[in-house]
Amino acid sequence: MKPTSLLGQLPVDKFLSEYWQKKPLLIKQALPGFNSPVSAEELAGLACDADVESRIVLEKDGLHPWELRSGPFQESDFADLPETHWTLLIQDIEKHLPELCWITDLFDFIPDWRMDDLMISYAADQGSVGPHLDAYDVFLLQAEGKRHWKINTDTTRPLKKVSDTTLDIISNFESEQDWIVEPGDLLYLPPGVAHYGIATGECITCSIGFRAPSHVDMVQHFMHLILDSIKPETLYQDPLLVLQKNPHELTKQSIQHLWKTVEQYLSASPSLINHWAGTLLSEGKQAFQAQHLEQTKPLSGFFEQWQNTGVLYKNTALKFIYMHTETGLHFYIDGQHLQYSDELLPRAEWICASLQISWQEFTDHADKNELGSVFYDFYQKGFYYFL
Secondary structure, three states, X not given: OOOOOOOOOOOHHHHHHHOOOOOOEEEOOOOOOOOOOOXXXXXXXXXXXXXXXXXXXXXXOOOOOOEEEEOOOOHHHHHOOOOEOEEEEEOOHHHHOHHHHHHHXXXXXXXXXXXXXXXXXEEOEOOOOOOXXXXXXXXXXXXXXXXXXXXXXXXXXXXXXXXXXXXXXXXXXXXXXXXXXXXXXEEEEOOOOEEEEEEEEEEEEEEEXXXXXXXXXXXXXXXXXXXXXXXXXXXXXXXXXOOOOOOOOOOHHHHHHHHHHHHHHHOOOHHHHHHHHXXXXXXXXXXXXXXXXXXXXXXXXXXXXXXXXXXXXXXXXXXEEEEEEOOEEEEEEOOEEEEEOHHHHHHHHHHHHOOEEEHHHHHOOOOHHHHHHHHHHHHHOOOEEOO
16 A cells, blocks of 8 residues: 655655755655565566666676676576675666556655656675765665665765776765665655665665756757757848948847847747657657557557457556646657647546556546547557557
């Protein structure tokens, strides 16, 4: 059962105003009785899959200190590992195992478009990825065993990096606060807080990361939309050109006219800004892009398959975003835009949030005709699927 709050007695609005992107927070027993959703053996099995992003970090007994190995791995790779001081990390695990989405759903007090992924790591005794800092917000949920966390919030202190490794490990890390966490404990770290987690015995940790687009990505994405709207054959014009004394001089008047030509495209309409935000924030990782169906079935065939299989499943690897404007209801999924009547607005959150929708649940809705066209479109584009 989903808890009423992961934050204990701390109200969500107080967490957002006092801690989010500001300072760390440790919540003891945020999930009492929590057990790891996957075993070490299952994580090792996933690491052998070529479609899964996996890494092993060896602090010692490797080719060099803090050696990074990238998957996919073979079973023999694990047999050759030392008994201590190594960590296995599996990225985007909720996209490969949709049944684990309930963990990321616990953090729905943060907008879903900020969610990056659920990473789960197994560490042998004394295993670690070294002291480092991240450029994103992260919640660290202890799932099995114990881990010793050390942090430093001083962002003004110059940091030195360990040489001879591809990992960004801090060589001059000094602990400012430290805790021993147990299963069910939750540690929140804002961006830029240096942290160092060391396994005390074998342990498994869930890392729920929240990324934000960089300013470069935001501007670049917007400029792509602008450039796509300009006809390539449109050229600069200066019909009011006047004679100037020195033909090699670039005058202030010319510069102003040049800039006005560019500036007209930067005054974006509200609809373009909405489209920019929706496509930018719904774009997922390239490895998990939706696959359109090459051969589509008619609407009647779609309904027939849904009735026969019983359940329509959401592609949990994709970002589902909606917005309501004066022009209607807009869905942005995997960087794609679909528009529908605003009569479906009461169903928008349900459509985006449901991991699976049964045929019975669908037919119970009075507006199933309108909903049917939405799910049919989503199915054809690979946003939903049948087993």
